[in-house]
Amino acid sequence: MSSYPPLAETLVAAMSARALVDPAAAIAFQGAPGAYSHQAVREAFPDALPLPCASFEDAIEAVQSGRAGKAVIPIENSLHGRVADMHFLLPESGLSIIGEHFVRVRHCLLGLKDRETLRTVKSHVQALGQVRGRLRAWGLAPVQYFDTAAAAAAVAGEGDASIGAVASKLAGELYGLNVIAEGIEDADHNTTRFVVLARDAVMPAPGVPAMTSFNFEVRSVPAALFKALGGFATNGVNMTKLESYLRDGHFSQAEFYAEIEGSLGDLPVQRAMEELAFFTNWVTVIGSYPKSRERIAG
Template sequence: MLQALSQCESTLTGLGLVREAVDDTAGAAKHVAFHKLKDAGAVASKIAASIYGLNILAEDIQDDSDNVTRFLMLAREPIIPGIDKPFKTSIVFSLEEGPGMLFKALAVFAMRNVNLTKIESRPLQKQTLPTLDDGTNGFPKYFPYLFYVDFEASMADQRAQNALGHLKEFATFLRVLGSYPADTGLP
């Protein structure tokens, strides 16, 4: 809920409202409804308002109109989705340092006509950097990164399986974070 409050900070401040963080937005709506609070409200979804019989006092109160919050469903055992509708898959991987390694990693998707929709890199945490090499102009010779990639294909798609099989041949780490229906537009 703290995230939801921070995404509406300017609006809530402008209204002069006192904020109280709770575990989640739906839980906030349930609390307001269950206790029949007349002097309180909840930052929650339209669905939560409907479920708990609450009136919607204001809509689209987020400070950034382009803000979208996504939720993930986690399972202990993998669930392989079908190919009956558009899917996205999210992965994370790391590579050895070397010229063209990232290009090589991304090429496994291009070779199979799999469209990448997001690429992010983050330095690995708690990793010590090797000593500086004289030929690198003061930059470390090796700095380990994790690469987060989303692509348009289901894990049931043979192209995705082939791309990941190829990437696995030279990635030092590879994990599929999930495969899920692609967002075809906001309601």
């Protein structure tokens, strides 16, 4: 992670050292300390040891190798949809989804002094796009950076009061920046959904509201998708997500990522999955896991 600013590197080294002492308690996440993924770890596992990783692949590998007991990975955002490549990374990881967590993304304007001293603002391109209206109203020029929290670390390290950052409140606290304004996003529904990955599946207890995630490839026959999904309708299983994607440049047969309400331990789900298998080339179940409190609350 040598590409991170020095202040972030210092935190990464300290957090990695603590995780090394007790890997089972470590929770891997992608990004610099202070990233929204870091916030998700702190909210979902307040007593855990957050382990920063340079990429999604690194965070997954940390769990695969035993350097971390779990990983918390973003899978979709209410503004930008699916996080790129998750439909490939999740099934190929060999890990299981054992939980989910929703983070309300509240962008903050961070700086060394106040808004009047700022001229430019650094952040990830998506974050800048989500606060475009506010920055324009304030007359602040956006500057793209590879990571929101790393942008905050860079601003703190550079010591130039004319440069600010858009990042989480947590990033401001970690790098000693002033929270000049909070909740500056243009849309008030900006939410990211994270999933919790572990080496071993954990089946939800009977009666616990649950979700199940899986991938499949339909057979190359007429009405294959219609027939494959018929079992969910006839067994009363609600499908909440169905996304198609293509692999290796082939356009002949689509693969799908799907989510349903219910657990593999539920008889209606078992029957629906049996019918799905009959009309597909393969099915990969990524996990059954309890619904988050946010999902249950609606």
